[in-house]
Amino acid sequence: MGNAILEMHHIKKSFGATQALKDVSFSVYPGEVHMLLGENGAGKSTLMKILAGSLQADSGQIIWEGTEVKIKNPSMAHQLGIGMVYQELALVEQMNVMENILMGNVPTYGNSPMIDWKKASEKSREILNRVGLGNLSAKTRLSDLTLGVRQLIEIAKALSRNAKLLILDEPTSALTNAEVETLFGIIEHLKTEGIGFVFITHKMEEVFRMGNSVTVLRDGDKIGETRKLHEVNEDDLIHDMVGRVITEFYPKEHNTKNGEVLLEVKGLSDEKNFRDVSFKVQKGEVLGVAGLVGSGTTEIMEAIFGLRKFTSGSIVFNGKEYSQSQPNVSLREGMGMLTKSRKSSLLLHMPIYRNVTLSNIRDFVVGKIFRLKKKELDVAEEYRKKLNLHARTITLNAGDLSGGNQQKVVIAKLLCANCKLFIMDDPTRGIDVGAKVEVYNILNELTRNGCGVILISSEMPELIGMSDRIIVAREGRIVGELMEEECTQERIMKKIAGGVNHE
Ligand SMILES: Nc1ncnc2c1ncn2[C@@H]1O[C@H](COP(=O)(O)OP(=O)(O)OP(=O)(O)O)[C@@H](O)[C@H]1O
Ligand SMILES: [Mg+2]
CATH class of the missing domain: 3.40.50.300 (P-loop containing nucleotide triphosphate hydrolases)
Structure with missing residues (x-):
């Protein structure tokens, strides 16, 4: 399968007395969608925030394209080619689409601080096309858009920085069915360009539809090894996540109603x-x-x-x-x-x-x-x-x-x-x-x-x-x-x- 774009080794992270990650190792390969699963509070977002530079690990090692790196802040992650779409959206509502996409990355005339608006507009147009939003005006304010479109713009933003690895933390939780289809189409396409994905979700049908490999966390520990999705079934994954077998997913009780x-x-x-x-x-x-x-x-x-x-x-x-x-x-x-x-x-x-x-x-x-x-x-x-x-x-x-x-x-x-x-x-x-x-x-x-x-x-x-x-x-x-x-x-x-x- 070639070399991993990313390896994380023995990552530990505590918040006060809470050990969010105990000793987690994790790799992502180019062109794969790596599903990261686990119960609420298992440590998924924490692990990914460490990769995206918004949190620092207490210890452990990150290897990016074969070289050890220290990712001290989000802009270092961007420079390496790591983009993250956060669980809670990080877009600025008062700005327009173009400003959001190019935030912190606006083209200027040579080395001067003067913004090259023509280039900025071309660049944002090109990026919007890549995520299927070619018809959207770059001047639209974020607050006027649906959550789904904003989610796609977050992805566009990561792409504008030439991301090689995109982290999507529960990307579909606020999307309509049609928006989910658009997103999945875009992921499929970007995979063929060699971009790797980490995809966090609680929806099992998404795991099997989109994933190539899967890693499960529980209580800050990695459970078993990373596996190919065609080697596992849903029951195994759920068991790994929650530590028990769930026999009834919808335990509906029927009680007599008096018609009031x-x-x-x-x-x-x-x-x-x-x-x-x-x-x-x-x-x-x-x-x-x-x-x-x-x-x-x-x-x-x-x-x-x-x-x-x-x-x-x-x-x-x-x-x-x-x-x-x-x-x-x-x-x-x-x-x-x-x-x-x-x-x-x-x-x-x-x-x-x-x-x-x-x-x-x-x-x-x-x-x-x-x-x-x-x-x-x-x-x-x-x-x-x-x-x-x-x-x-x-x-x-x-x-x-x-x-x-x-x-x-x-x-x-x-x-x-x-x-x-x-x-x-x-x-x-x-x-x-x-x-x-x-x-x-x-x-x-x-x-x-x-x-x-x-x-x-x-x-x-x-x-x-x-x-x-x-x-x-x-x-x-x-x-x-x-x-x-x-x-x-x-x-x-x-x-x-x-x-x-x-x-
Ligand atoms: N800033 C923080 N301060 C204190 N504790 C934190 C902080 N961020 C996360 N934690 C704790 O770390 C643990 C892991 O949280 P994390 O957000 O990584 O979970 P998760 O796997 O993403 O869960 P979910 O599926 O609910 O999003 C939790 O116990 C959480 O309460
Ligand atoms: Mg989370």
Whole structure:
């Protein structure tokens, strides 16, 4: 297979008392996609940040194209040809596409500091073409683009620095199906140019579709050797990741419902994103909502929760008419929502336990001032165990957690609000296969206790596996409803596409 572009030997890294990497060795070859797998908190992002120069290893050796190197900062990594697309995007929203792509790498006239705008524009155009964004104006502001397009621009940015190795840390978690296909096409093409990839994901179908080789980390250790993907099966990989066999991925419990309606939405419209939306949620029920990104599912739920306006229609929640609400009012009435954006729902500089109790502060203060710290700690500790939160203590700041563990804190925060109805938009995004099962067990517990859940998910098996009933949205309307026994991927996809041959 020729020589490795990159070798990492015996890498160790601790954060305070947390040993994130114990002794990890890892190599990447030109033209391969190397899958890096492991549970939340296993050390995947840490290992890659060391390679990209944004973290320093405590000890160990990095060999780049046969020579030992010290990668002291991101710009050294860029110079070597290492590009990284971070789990949480690092783009600057206020800048335009071209400025982002060429950031820190703008062509100038000779040695002068004068920017050569013509060259800059040509260069960014050429790079945009390479990632299939030839039609995008380089003047567009980042804040006006979808996450998927921004992800592709991050890749474009890495390519503009002639990357030979590209690290993609959960690149598809915010992409639409079509954007995923574009991304995969680009990866396939760049492989033929000899570019090597490290690809981190929690989605097993991506592992087998895109990977050539695979390395598994668990608790900062490498489990077994790097293997070719055609030599392993899914069960082996999952076993290596979580250290046990998972027999049931969707442990859906069926409880008898008494038919009491918890939420009734009638004719809801905002005349822009959704029209004439009607549905009910019963107590003890998980209502799945299927639809492509852009079908209005997120907007509908945001309007119900009070995050955006609607112009006509009615919402009756728990027997009460609900006109233009606000999130804090909804919460008080017993309706909670987990939104897509993880970062905006956490205070990253605050400890985990504070974040967990944030949604229900009134239960944790006396006389408006005195916080019941012991109670906060107890409650947060309970969630830590329940959700298998990978954190040494719950006094750590949320920002020091791995991506998936931050998502678990977001879930704990929602649960702590003691709601009757939980609206969850992609709750298991970035959560590892083992911990997903924990989340599903929590859904069971909620419905057993008579709560209602609205589940939006981009993962069809999850939706089918955990819903009692599924409604399908297309172009802002509800176009179908399927009872659990009728739910198959094919039927849902047909309704989503509306009989038209979309994708
Ligand atoms: N800046 C930091 N300060 C303290 N601890 C940290 C910091 N960054 C990471 N850690 C810890 O290091 C461990 C490894 O985290 P890392 O982000 O590498 O996990 P990961 O494998 O990428 O997980 P995920 O799948 O959730 O993204 C975790 O226990 C995490 O809490
Ligand atoms: Mg990570």
